[in-house]
Amino acid sequence: MPGFAYPVFPDNYTPVGDIATIAVCYVVLILMAFSYIRKSSSYLLFRLIVPTLIFAAAINVFYNVAIIRLGYGLPVFILHWLRHASLLLVFQLFVLYIAEVSNLSGSRKRILRLGSAALIVLFLAADAFFTFFGSAGRPGPEIILRSNRIFMAGYILYSVLCVVLMALVQKRLYMRVMLGFYGSVLLSFLVMTVQYADGQVSFTCLTFLFPVIAMFYIMHANPYDVMMGTIDGSALGDVIRDYYTRKKPFVYFSLFLPNYDSGDSEFPHAIRSLVRQSSFKYFRGSILFHVGNGHMIMLFPAQRNPGYEERISQVLSAFRDQRRIYRYEYKIVVGESVDALSLKNAYLPLIHSIHRTMEENTVHRVTKADLETYDRSSYILKQLEDIHKSQDLDDPRVLVYCQPVYNLQTGQYDTAEALMRLKLDEIGLVFPDQFIYLAEEHGYIHMLTKIILHKTCKAIYRLRLTGHEIARISVNVSVLELKDEHFCEDIIGIIARSGVSGDKVAIELTESQNESDFHVMKSKIDELKEKGIKFYLDDFGTGYSNMERIMELPFDIIKFDRSMVLSSGASHRSEKIVADLASLFSRLDYSVLYEGVETDADERMCRDMSASYLQGYKFSRPVPIADLQDWVPKKEKGAQP
Ligand code: G
Ligand code: G
Ligand code: MN
Numbered sequence: 001m002p003g004f005a006y007p008v009f010p011d012n013y014t015p016v017g018d019i020a021t022i023a024v025c026y027v028v029l030i031l032m033a034f035s036y037i038r039k040s041s042s043y044l045l046f047r048l049i050v051p052t053l054i055f056a057a058a059i060n061v062f063y064n065v066a067i068i069r070l071g072y073g074l075p076v077f078i079l080h081w082l083r084h085a086s087l088l089l090v091f092q093l094f095v096l097y098i099a100e101v102s103n104l105s106g107s108r109k110r111i112l113r114l115g116s117a118a119l120i121v122l123f124l125a126a127d128a129f130f131t132f133f134g135s136a137g138r139p140g141p142e143i144i145l146r147s148n149r150i151f152m153a154g155y156i157l158y159s160v161l162c163v164v165l166m167a168l169v170q171k172r173l174y175m176r177v178m179l180g181f182y183g184s185v186l187l188s189f190l191v192m193t194v195q196y197a198d199g200q201v202s203f204t205c206l207t208f209l210f211p212v213i214a215m216f217y218i219m220h221a222n223p224y225d226v227m228m229g230t231i232d233g234s235a236l237g238d239v240i241r242d243y244y245t246r247k248k249p250f251v252y253f254s255l256f257l258p259n260y261d262s263g264d265s266e267f268p269h270a271i272r273s274l275v276r277q278s279s280f281k282y283f284r285g286s287i288l289f290h291v292g293n294g295h296m297i298m299l300f301p302a303q304r305n306p307g308y309e310e311r312i313s314q315v316l317s318a319f320r321d322q323r324r325i326y327r328y329e330y331k332i333v334v335g336e337s338v339d340a341l342s343l344k345n346a347y348l349p350l351i352h353s354i355h356r357t358m359e360e361n362t363v364h365r366v367t368k369a370d371l372e373t374y375d376r377s378s379y380i381l382k383q384l385e386d387i388h389k390s391q392d393l394d395d396p397r398v399l400v401y402c403q404p405v406y407n408l409q410t411g412q413y414d415t416a417e418a419l420m421r422l423k424l425d426e427i428g429l430v431f432p433d434q435f436i437y438l439a440e441e442h443g444y445i446h447m448l449t450k451i452i453l454h455k456t457c458k459a460i461y462r463l464r465l466t467g468h469e470i471a472r473i474s475v476n477v478s479v480l481e482l483k484d485e486h487f488c489e490d491i492i493g494i495i496a497r498s499g500v501s502g503d504k505v506a507i508e509l510t511e512s513q514n515e516s517d518f519h520v521m522k523s524k525i526d527e528l529k530e531k532g533i534k535f536y537l538d539d540f541g542t543g544y545s546n547m548e549r550i551m552e553l554p555f556d557i558i559k560f561d562r563s564m565v566l567s568s569g570a571s572h573r574s575e576k577i578v579a580d581l582a583s584l585f586s587r588l589d590y591s592v593l594y595e596g597v598e599t600d601a602d603e604r605m606c607r608d609m610s611a612s613y614l615q616g617y618k619f620s621r622p623v624p625i626a627d628l629q630d631w632v633p634k635k636e637k638g639a640q641p
Contacts, residue, residue, distance in 0.1 A: 002302060005617070006070060008065065008068060009065065009068060010067055010195065010558050012199050012200055012202075013064045013200070013201050013202050013360075014202045014203050015061050015064070015079050015202070016202060016385055017057075017202040017203035017204070017205060017206040018057040018058070018060045018061050018202070018205050018206070019057075019061070020206060020209075020210070021053065021057040021205045021206050021472070022054050022057045022058060023210070024209055024213070025050050025051075025054045025057075025212070025499075026054070027054055027457075028050055028212070028213070028216050029050055029051075031221065032047065032216075032220075034084070034145065035221060037221070038218050041100055042097060042100040042220075043219075043220055043350070043452070045093060045096055045097045045100055046097065046215055046219070046220060047055075048093055049090060049093045049094070049097070052086055052089055052090050052093065052207065053086075053090050053208050053209070053212060055086050055098050056083060056086035056087045056089075056090060056205055056208075058081050059079055059083045059086060060204070060205055061077055062082050063079035063080055063082075064250070064440065066079055068171065071145070072140055072141060072527065077131045077132065077143075080131065080147060081124070081127055081128055081131060081147075082122075083388070083589060084124065084127055084150075084154070084185055084398060085124050087151075087155070087205070087208070088123060088124065088151075088154055088158065089120070090148040090208050091120075091154075091155075091158035091159075091161075091162070092116050092117065092120055092157075092158075094162050094211065095112060095116045095162060096112070096113060096116075096160070097163060097215070098162065098165050098166060098169060099112050099113075099165070099169075100335055101219060102169035102172045102173055103172065104169065105552060111290070113116075114163075114540055116158075119157065119158070119161075120154075122185065123150060123151070123153075123154040124482065127147050127150050128153065130143065130146050130147055130150065131143055131144075131147050133147075133236065134361065140545075142219070148201075149398070151456040153366065154379075155204075157187075157279070158326070159188075161187060162185070163434060164388070165414065166178065166181060166182070166185075167423065168317070170243075171273070171277075172273070172608045173276075174225075174227070174228065174229025174276050175187075175276070175280045176229060176279070176280065177218055177219075177229065178324045179342075180214055180218050181214055181215075181218070183214070184210040184211045184213070184214035185210070185211060187210045188207040188208070188210050188211065189207075191203055191207050191210075192204070193208060193227075194208050195623060205353065205610045211291065213443070217486075220353050220440075221553060223267070225290055228272045228275050228276055228288060228290070228296065229275070229280070229295050230274045230275075230287050230288040230289055230290035231287070231289055231290070232290060233290055233291035233292065233297075233348075234291050235289060236289045236291060236297065236299075236345075236348070237345045239287060239299060240299070240337075240342050240345055240347065241342075242344070243299075243301070243337065243342065244300050244337075244339070244342040244343065248301050248302075248303065249299055249301070249302040249303065249304070249337050250299050250300060250301050250336075250337045251302050251335070251336055251337065252296045252298070252299050252332040252333075252334070252335055252336075252337070252347055252351075253276070253297065253298040253299075253300075253312065253315075253332070253333075253334050254295070254296070254298075254331075254332065254334070254351045255271075255295070255296050255297075255298075255330065255331075255332055256294060256295045256330065256331045256332075256333075256351075256355060257271070257292065257294040257295075257328050257329065257330050258329050258330075258331065259328055259329055259362060260293060260294030260328075267294065267296075268326055268328060270325070270326050271322070271326075271398065272324050273330070274318060274319065274322055275288065275296065275298075278315045278318065279298050279300075282311040282314065282315060282571040283298065283300040283305055283308065283311065284300065284301075284304045284305055284531060285300055285301050285304050285305075286299065286300035287299050287300070287570070291348060294571045297347070297348070297351070302336065302337075303629055304308070309451050315317050316332070316363060319332075319360060320632065324360075329360045329361055329363065330360070330361055330615055331355055331358055331360060331361075331364070332362070332363040332364065333351050333354050333355070333358075333364050333365075333366060333369075334363065334364070334365050334366065335347075335350075335365065335366030336366075338371065340371075345358075345364065346374070347568065348375070349378070350366070350370070350371070350474070353370075353373065353374050353377055354366065354370055354374075356437070358515075366376075376427060376434075376440060376544075377434065379426060379427065380422070380424065380427075380430060380434060380435050380438060381438050381442065383422070383424050383443065384386070384435060384438060384439050384442065384444045385398060385442070387444065387448070387451075388444040390448045391447065392451075393450060393451055393454040393455075394451075394455070394493070395451055396423070396450060397422055397423055397424060398420065398421075398422060398428075398451040398452065398455070399420070399421040399422070399423050399624065399626065400417065400418050400419070400420065400421075400452055400455045400456055400459065400624075400625040401418070401420070401421055401597065401622040401623060401624055402416040402417065402418055402459075402473065402622060402623060402624075402625045402627075402628045403416060403417045403419060403421045403615060403621065403622040403623070404416045404615075404619060404620045404623075404628065404631040405417060405593065405613050405614070405615045405619075405621060406613065406614045406615070406619050407471070407612070407613055408607065408611055408612055408613065409612060410633075412469075412632075412633040413620075413633070414469055414470060414471040414629040414633060415470070415471050415472050415473065415474070415506075415613065415633060416470070416473050416474070416628055416631070416632075417473070417474045417508070417622075418452055418456045418473050418475045418476070419432065419476070419622045420432055420436075420448060420452050420623065421514065422435055430622065432501070434506060436478070440478055444483045445478045445480060445481055446478075446484055446487070446490070447473065449476075449477055449478070450490055450494060452476075453475050453477055453491065453494050453495070453505070454498065455625065456497075456505070456625065457477055457495055457498030457504075457505065458498055459473070459501055459541055459625045459626070460473060460498075460500045460504050460505075461498055461500050461546050462633060463628065463629060464500070466573060466629065466634075467634050467635045468629055468630075468632040468633070468634050468635075469632065469633050469634070469635055470502065470504070470506075470632045471618065472504050472505060472506050472534060473504070473506070474505075474506035474507065474508050474534075474536050475505065475506070475508065475530050475537065476507075476508045476634050477507045477509055479510065479512045479517055479521065482509075482517070482520050482521055482524045483517075483520055485536075487524060488527045490530055490535070491507075491528060492528070492531055495531070495533075501532060502528075502531035502532035502533045503532035503533070505533050505534075506533065506534040506535065506536055506556070507528065507533060507534075507535055507536070508535075508536040508537075508538040508559065509521065509525075509535065509536070509537065509538060510537075510539050510542075510543070510547070511537065511539075511545060511546070512537045512549070513543070513544060513545045513546075518549060518552075518553075521553060522552065522553055525553060525554055529554060534630075535553075535554065535555045535556055536556065536557045536558075536559055536593070537550060537553075537555045537557070537558045537559060538559050539559065539561045540558050540559055540560050540561055540564070540593075541560055541561045541563055541578075542561045542563060543566040555590060556590065556615065557591045557592070557593050557612070558590050558591070558592055558593065559593045559594075559595050559615075560578070560581075560582065560593065560594050560595060561595055561596070562595050562596025562616070563596075564578050564594075565578075565594055565595070565596050565597060565602055565606060566596070568605060568607060568609070569601065569602065575605070575609075578609060579609040579610070580609070581610070582609045583608040583609070585610070586612070591611075591612035591613060592610050592611055592612055592613070593611070593612065593613035593614070593615060594606040594611050594613070594614050594615065594616070595608075595613065595615050595616060596615075596616045596617075597614045597616030597618045597619070598616050598617045598618050599618060602616065602618060603618055
């Protein structure tokens with residue numbers, strides 16, 4: 001090289017390896033800074049590894065420059081020692097990292113930490129001893145050679161430690177991830193061997209880079225869950241599209257653990273290892289997706305897995321064995337790909353709709369009927385969306401039915417409950433159990449309530465015009481709606497525009513266990529009560545009733561659910577409980593309404609249990625609201641003002 005009078009580096013060294021190492025580490029640092037990465041404890045370790053490796057590579061460059069410039073003096077030996085120290089530190093971090101990602105127990109982690117730290121101290125002490133003292137103050141190249149041998153021994157020992165450790169924890173991690181790491185380690189050995197065969201010392205730092213890149217990509221840049229081998233649910237659509245365009249039929253296997261559905265609680269350990277092992281072992285080309293809390297889906301190509309039915313049975317029986325020990329609840333859904341679903345990427349919503357109706361701890365194989373049910377509910381959902389968007393309070397698709405309620409005090413049907421039905425072109429009349437949950441899940445429920453309230457108010461207005469004495473009609477409102485900041489405004493507006501007074505309307509609410517719901521509920525009820533609107537507590541006795549909560553909310557009427565009527569008919573003890581509850585409520589100035597009164601016996605019993613109102617098939621089924629006039633008492637002609 002012209003311009004340099006003497007060689008810059010020793011013969012067996014070129015800075016290319018170290019510079020490349022620093023450059024790549026730098027790129028990794030940039031990627032770390034600019035991508036979203038979950039700050040797991042393993043990631044925090046990884047964040048230490050990269051700068052340490054940069055430091056080691058830089059020291060290595062300085063050291064090699066120093067040999068030529070300064071000769072074998074103290075500064076060179078310090079650099080030489082630092083180089084070994086930083087590389088061994090990287091090794092130490094590797095060991096800690098493996099312990100961390102494989103979730104080793106605390107005590108094992110501690111043993112590893114102490115053991116490997118002792119190893120480092122031992123090697124560095126030996127290194128320092130031989131370099132500084134062993135040379136008797138007159139160091140020379142042979143000392144470097146000796147120190148290098150010590151370092152090589154450390155390198156080999158640590159490599160072996162890492163590989164053994166990986167082999168030990170392999171069963172705890174997803175196999176495909178492990179293969180990635182083994183591959184990167186193999187590369188490192190290869191480079192190290194070639195370098196030594198060539199009498200080179202330039203690429204030692206570079207050999208650390210392969211595992212580092214593998215760690216970054218597999219563990220941190222990729223949404224892999226290494227304990228399960230699942231990848232993020234967002235990739236599911238891509239894979240399905242890929243299968244579909246390549247006309248590859250596939251099988252999907254969905255595992256849902258309802259108890260792990262809330263918060264970010266993770267799958268139990270036993271399930272993780274079972275899923276990880278069985279997917280890799282039993283199904284060729286299988287891919288796992290983590291699609292939600294406590295929910296994973298496995299896909300595998302059908303053609304590459306002839307006889308998969310039998311394997312599925314094996315997996316299921318293994319699963320049942322595990323369950324006997326760990327007792328978690330589950331729902332398993334298995335099905336084969338169908339073009340119509342692949343095209344719409346609708347497997348997840350299909351599975352959700354099946355979950356709704358299937359029992360816990362069962363396995364459900366998807367049938368044609370399921371697909372039809374799903375088609376039906378997606379049609380309903382589309383209609384709901386359209387109703388929501390149209391914002392038409394007179395939307396003809398939303399019908400109001402009414403169930404007359406018998407008032408024991410007046411002996412007349414002067415109140416009623418409004419109940420929603422949908423009338424849709426393709427499928428006719430639809431009942432609430434088929435659409436309320438959809439409307440709630442997708443945020444369309446409030447529009448439906450507004451339509452029902454509007455139509456109910458109009459009917460009340462007409463009834464009064466024709467001289468019918470309707471005391472009030474109650475409308476069901478979903479607790480979710482109360483969170484809408486315009487809720488009260490909407491309700492008050494609709495009532496006011498209809499020309500009926502607020503006390504002709506009541507709102508039925510069910511209990512909620514949610515603390516924040518409670519406070520929202522209370523403030524909204526208070527606001528609407530000022531307008532004269534009455535409040536009913538619906539379905540009392542079906543949830544986990546919290547009496548303290550109920551008493552804090554200013555309800556007017558408590559609706560005892562049909563299940564309470566049934567149970568008081570079934571046992572004397574239950575009857576006493578229900579009767580006492582009802583009497584407690586009525587002494588506290590609530591009115592008690594019994595729902596689901598079907599027989600004379602039901603009626604007699606309810607009358608004896610502090611009833612103010614009775615509702616049920618005994619009196620009338622829900623009827624179209626236009627027919628309510630047949631039930632509601634009419635004023636005497638002469639008495640009219
Ligand atoms: O009669 P029926 O099958 O309609 O009622 C079934 C359930 O659907 C009842 O629990 C009732 O509370 C609910 N429901 C009926 N109509 C409405 C409505 O307009 N809004 C809401 N949120 N729920 C309703
Ligand atoms: O909103 P709520 O959960 O109260 O809705 C009342 C539900 O109970 C409606 O689905 C209505 O059709 C139903 N229902 C009304 N009367 C009876 C009855 O006497 N027996 C039974 N089993 N159900 C009834
Ligand atoms: Mn109701």
